[in-house]
Amino acid sequence: MQRARPDSHAALFHAAALEFADRGFEAARVDRIAAGARVNKAMLYYHFGSKLALYVEVLRDMFRAVGARVRAIADAPDPAEAKLDAWIRAMVEEAAARPWFPPIMLREVASGAPHIDDETFGMMNGVYLAVRDVIAQGQRDGVFRDADPLLTYLTILPSILIFFARQRVVSQHKRASGLAAAAPRQTDEFIRHVQTSARAMLRRDR
């Protein structure tokens, strides 16, 4: 447990991640980030140079961690079904570990990733390429039906992102009573739901 003077770099990073998640890049305010980190605003520029550079740091941190983890899953010598389960579990656990990940990624997808440089874009793409490989393996082995990998990816991932983005919201706003009633849930229950849905979507027998 850190005390009086935590590392201002890390404090700024964490406060920025939350601010970007809540408001998006444009609506995020450097003053609010500094206040959240309990650090003088000038320190933000001392450590990161600009609001955009700080944002890119947050993005890269996300995709570095998630990308490496799902790449390892795809390359492992396991059956496709186990890999698909593992990929889903990895995405859900990473989303739960970094609460800012789902909202930020959702906005980037919605906006066409205007703030993302080529290197970061490659990391983000790697998350898809990992499932694509897993699905292709399952199809080669005859355990998955001939579903389109991209469409499958675009069905699984958004549901994970939205689920967690909504949980943040539900815990902040009172208004969402109707929709909120069922949430929040246990992470493990949600993982099972997504795994079951994904397997059903890819099952071969009609």
Add this chain to the structure above:
Amino acid sequence: MQRARPDSHAALFHAAALEFADRGFEAARVDRIAAGARVNKAMLYYHFGSKLALYVEVLRDMFRAVGARVRAIADAPDPAEAKLDAWIRAMVEEAAARPWFPPIMLREVASGAPHIDDETFGMMNGVYLAVRDVIAQGQRDGVFRDADPLLTYLTILPSILIFFARQRVVSQHKRASGLAAAAPRQTDEFIRHVQTSARAMLRRDR
């Protein structure tokens, strides 16, 4: 086909919808909206009063149209499976008809709908309540398994939103070559994919 002087109100509305979809509320610029509508910026305030009021108009227009359509589907005297297919078709067609709908709704979800007043929120919630009723009917009739309606909704809708949000993006940016390769697709093919996935998720027999 409208000519020299189209209704400035409608022109502003349409330009605003696209600008909000591309950038989000905060990053949207009233100057750009006015330029896009080929109308003087002051007209925006004459017709709508403020940037926020204009945004709320766009939101309400979306949910009014979609909400009424899916409510009618849920209340019709049809089998649950047909209603589910119809709900999906309605969402996809509305998303295709209003290209600004998916990005705007994604951002609102990601942000916790900070700009949405209670009435508009009720409309948005109605979209969920319609599928919830359809799923409940199917479960009563024994044709759907006992899946959670909210989780099911949160699996189907995000995939539709992201699919169309991505298409806008893919057509604008060159960089997304890897992911873009498979898209864009025909709307009908996508509708079938979602319908197939949703039925698989809710199928009773294991």
Add this chain to the structure above:
DNA sequence: GTCTATAAATAGATAGAC
């Protein structure tokens, strides 16, 4: 209804002392 000019507020960013 339409436009020009401008007010008023706020943002990101930096200079420079300590």
Add this chain to the structure above:
DNA sequence: GTCTATCTATTTATAGAC
């Protein structure tokens, strides 16, 4: 590394002529 004070640009919004 940290902070105060401030600069500069940008943005929403309005006043007022036509």
